[in-house]
Amino acid sequence: MAATPQSEAAPTGALCGGIVVMNLDPPELLTTDVVLAGDRVASLGNAPSGVPRRDCTGTLVMPGNVCAHHHLYSALARGMPYGLAPPLDFTEILQRVWWRLDRALDEASVRASAIRGGLDALLSGTTTVVDHHASPNAIDGSLDVIADALEELGIRSVLCYEVTDRDGAGRASAGVAENRRFLANKRALARGMMGAHASFTLSDETLAACVDTARGAGAGVHIHVAEDGADQRYSLERCGRRTMERLQSAGVVTEQALLAHCVHVDATEIEIVSSSGATVVCNPRSNMNNAVGQSPFNHRLGKVALGTDGIGGDMVTESQVGFFRAKETEVLAAPSWPLERLAEGGRLVGHVYDEPLLGTLRPGAPADITVYDYPCPTPLSADNLAGHWVFGISPGQVRDVYVGGELVVANRTSTRVDEAKAAADGARTAAKLWERLEEIPAHDFEPRGKDRK
Numbered sequence: 001m002a003a004t005p006q007s008e009a010a011p012t013g014a015l016c017g018g019i020v021v022m023n024l025d026p027p028e029l030l031t032t033d034v035v036l037a038g039d040r041v042a043s044l045g046n047a048p049s050g051v052p053r054r055d056c057t058g059t060l061v062m063p064g065n066v067c068a069h070h071h072l073y074s075a076l077a078r079g080m081p082y083g084l085a086p087p088l089d090f091t092e093i094l095q096r097v098w099w100r101l102d103r104a105l106d107e108a109s110v111r112a113s114a115i116r117g118g119l120d121a122l123l124s125g126t127t128t129v130v131d132h133h134a135s136p137n138a139i140d141g142s143l144d145v146i147a148d149a150l151e152e153l154g155i156r157s158v159l160c161y162e163v164t165d166r167d168g169a170g171r172a173s174a175g176v177a178e179n180r181r182f183l184a185n186k187r188a189l190a191r192g193m194m195g196a197h198a199s200f201t202l203s204d205e206t207l208a209a210c211v212d213t214a215r216g217a218g219a220g221v222h223i224h225v226a227e228d229g230a231d232q233r234y235s236l237e238r239c240g241r242r243t244m245e246r247l248q249s250a251g252v253v254t255e256q257a258l259l260a261h262c263v264h265v266d267a268t269e270i271e272i273v274s275s276s277g278a279t280v281v282c283n284p285r286s287n288m289n290n291a292v293g294q295s296p297f298n299h300r301l302g303k304v305a306l307g308t309d310g311i312g313g314d315m316v317t318e319s320q321v322g323f324f325r326a327k328e329t330e331v332l333a334a335p336s337w338p339l340e341r342l343a344e345g346g347r348l349v350g351h352v353y354d355e356p357l358l359g360t361l362r363p364g365a366p367a368d369i370t371v372y373d374y375p376c377p378t379p380l381s382a383d384n385l386a387g388h389w390v391f392g393i394s395p396g397q398v399r400d401v402y403v404g405g406e407l408v409v410a411n412r413t414s415t416r417v418d419e420a421k422a423a424a425d426g427a428r429t430a431a432k433l434w435e436r437l438e439e440i441p442a443h444d445f446e447p448r449g450k451d452r453k
């Protein structure tokens with residue numbers, strides 16, 4: 001959709017007196033007003049008289065953050081009891097934690113998770129969540145349940161259902177159908193991708209169905225790739241080639257593809273990704289939490305975005321952790337890396353929404369804006385914005401958030417939902433979810449070169 005010409009759009013509001021970051025990569029700053037017209041940035045400059053003004057003196061006005069890989073369904077897992085033997089590796093973490101939680105989800109808990117996770121993301125300055133959803137016992141319509149919840153909060157999203165063979169052929173087909181159904185309907189604040197779990201839980205036939213569906217909808221595939229060595233072992237044992245090579249020959253690795261993790265990839269696989277134009281999503285905190293290693297993309301440039309992989313929706317912290325993780329072994333890692341990666345997330349979502357200016361605050365861009373309380377304690381310029389971001393900004397400074405021109409967080413509070421009620425509803429739903437989870441054993445899917453039982 002092309003931007004509405006400025007001459008046709010009457011101003012509807014203005015953010016006045018802040019330091020405006022028009023662009024993250026490379027940084028461009030102006031001390032000015034941001035004039036909005038409906039869902040877009042109309043112009044930068046003095047706000048016309050008579051337009052509702054929001055005082056942003058002492059703030060940084062920045063493009064909203066994108067979480068390029070999330071699992072909102074994990075939002076009610078914090079503090080979840082765990083009674084089984086401790087998982088010893090990544091596969092056991094999936095079998096004993098996440099593949100039990102996803103089977104316990106019903107429609108009510110899918111909705112409550114989306115409300116909780118979406119609210120956490122917004123309150124930390126994230127304006128778009130790119131989600132990867134799994135609820136094998138509540139597949140049909142689940143993406144609309146999530147889209148409805150997120151639209152209630154006023155946050156933008158790109159959603160998909162995680163297709164996998166680990167829960168049998170019927171659920172694999174239902175997962176493909178759910179993606180196809182959702183991809184057919186564009187909403188104002190929600191779009192789809194084609195979701196696939198990972199090479200090591202997908203047969204050639206199911207992978208082909210995912211690729212067919214993606215092609216039919218003109219969408220990219222959102223998939224986990226080589227998060228752990230198990231994905232490579234499966235591919236080498238079962239398919240005789242490495243994971244990225246298998247996915248490339250299946251037609252997954254396209255310019256529109258979103259490849260989460262890419263930790264255990266070799267030079268040939270990195271070249272496959274680079275030449276395809278696919279976007280890689282690094283999830284530094286998740287990789288540390290699962291002890292799977294550091295992605296070679298964690299300090300690379302190019303089409304590399306950042307996600308949380310379900311560890312909340314706070315991209316300020318995630319981007320800082322990614323920087324410090326790289327810095328530990330790469331003393332020359334530049335502080336510009338986090339902002340460049342956040343810009344890449346904006347470009348990714350801009351591509352999905354056919355909004356090339358998304359992720360910037362240029363005239364005509366969708367007005368997805370985060371306002372940080374940040375009375376600069378030291379001089380600030382385009383040249384040192386990255387240093388302020390890494391060493392000075394925190395999610396606690398997020399004061400206001402606009403999505404599509406609407407003020408959805410004002411003075412650190414949602415304008416759309418009662419946060420106390422949302423927390424109480426979430427806690428009630430989580431308690432029931434945890435009860436159901438206790439009855440669900442570790443998943444018996446075994447990816448180590450054997451057919452599933």
Ligand SMILES: [Zn+2]
Nearest residue numbers: 132224260309
């Ligand atoms: Zn993930």
